[in-house]
Amino acid sequence: MNIHPLIDDSDTLSEFCDRLAKSDFVAVDTEFMRENTYWPDLCLVQIGNGDEAAAIDPKANGVDLSPLLDLLVDNEDVLKVFHAGGQDVEIVYNLTGKTPHPIFDTQIAAMALGLGEQIGYANLVDAMLGKSLDKGARFTDWARRPLDKRQLDYAVGDVTHLAEIFPKMLDRLRKTGRGAWINAEMEKLADPANYANLPEESWKRVRIQSRKAEVLGRLKAIAAWREIEAQDKNLPRGRLLRDETLADIALHPPKNQKALAKIRGLPSSWAGNDIGGRLMDVVENADALPEDEMPPRKKRKPGLGKEGALVGDLLKLLLKIRSREIGVAARLVAKADELEQLAAGEREDLPILTGWRYEEFGRDALDLVEGRVAFAVRDGKLKVTHTKDEETADA
Structure with missing residues (x-):
């Protein structure tokens, strides 16, 4: 593969992206810093197509990233390949308001191929290519310039290996017929709604022990x-105001700005400065949450007492056995709350009772709940047996 020097000018980047635009796929990775900022600070973009690859310096003076961003978000003919790409996709969304599409994530694909629930990149490279990665540059300060050869080799290596892994994974998915198993997961990753940090929706991420509308x-x-303050100041939201402190203020609102000095987790200076004044304005003018925005009450799981919990445990065991037998990560097949719902007698809108999940697991899960499945040890291995089959054999 042809590895280019660091691209730090607009003309070279445009020519490079023109060539990549003719590819079937591109492997993409980013390096960024976000420990001290609200927005991730993009420091490097690595991209390649199997024939050539390069690192692109978004911090280079005057460089125009438009050709790269157009390739990622507007070119539907080129598949974009990531590994655990959520944060990479977030960065592209922050820059463009769009997400890369179509998209393929090798960590998700690895679940369908039985390579683990959340396999790390180094382990994936080892499993698929038999190569060990040099991890020495993992903790690089990517914002600092200049970047040396070892750092750039490490960074570009992420996409050169990814470009080699992707066709192998695709071939295995086709041979096993499991490509369709992960389509929905890929679409979820590319859904722009996952990356829109809407201030009016941010309260839903904060845990609080109250259902009172005013709280x-x-x-x-x-x-x-x-x-809004964190975005404006480009500070991590938790550094500005931690969730626990935020919830405490909502539960026990201070009577005036001076009282902010007594709230644990707030700087005492907020009792008299502008930011404290803005916070108090918000607290004092907050309206009760409208009825149509109230979070739904958690439904009590009918019948999920001690016996139901035991059935849930048996379903987890069944999931472990079936996942091992078919060579797929259990997490891709079923979520814990789905098993609880099934154990409680629910049947509506459960993914495990539709499509490939039903064929591979849901049918057996229903049989277990309805008394047609048992467990047995055969040849030293735990197996699932269908009682109706046993009865037929006995007859």
């Missing part, structure tokens, strides 16, 4: 204020 109204207002 939740304050929570919504304060959380939205925090999000």
Whole structure:
């Protein structure tokens, strides 16, 4: 593969992206820093197609990233390949308001191929290519310039290996017929709704022990204020105001700004400065949460007492056995709450009762709940047996 020098000018980048635009796929990775900022600070973009690859310096003076971003978000003819690409996709969304599409994530694909629940990149490279990665540059300060050869080799290596792994994974998915198993997961990763940090929605991420409309109204207002302040100051939201402190203020609102000095987790200076004044304005003017925005009450799981919990445990055991037998990560097949719902007698809108999940696991899960499945040890291995089959054999 042809590895180019660091691209740090607009003309070279445009020519490079023109060539990549003719590819069936491109492997993509990014390096960024976000420990001290709200927005991830993009420091490097690595991209390649199997024939050539390069690192692109978004911090280079005057470089125009438009050809790269057009390739990632507007060119539907080129598949974009990531590994655990959520944060990479977020960066592209922050820059463009769009997400890369179509998209393929090798970590998700690895679940369908039985390579683990959340296999790391180094382990994937070892499993698929038999190569060991040099991890020495993992903790590089990618924002610092200049970047040396070892850092750039490490960074570009991520996409050169990825470009080699992808066709092998695709071939295995085709041979096993499991490509369709992961389509929905890929679409979820590319859904722009996952990356829109809407201030008015941010309260839903904060845990609070209350369902009172006035408390939740304050929570919504304060959380939205925090999000806007954090974005404006480019600070991590938790550094500005931690979730626990935010929830405490919503539950026990201070009577005036001076009282902010007594709240654990707030700087005492907020009792008299502008930011404290803005917070108090929000607290004092917050409206109760409207009825149509109240979070739904958690439904009690009918019948999921001690016996139901035991059935749930048996379903987890069944999932472990079936996942091992078919060579797929259990997490891709079923979620824990789905098993609880099934154990409680629910049947509607459960993914495990539709499509490939039903064929590979859901049918057996129903048989277990309805008394047609048992467990047995045969040849030293735990197996699933169908009682109706046993009865037929006995007859």
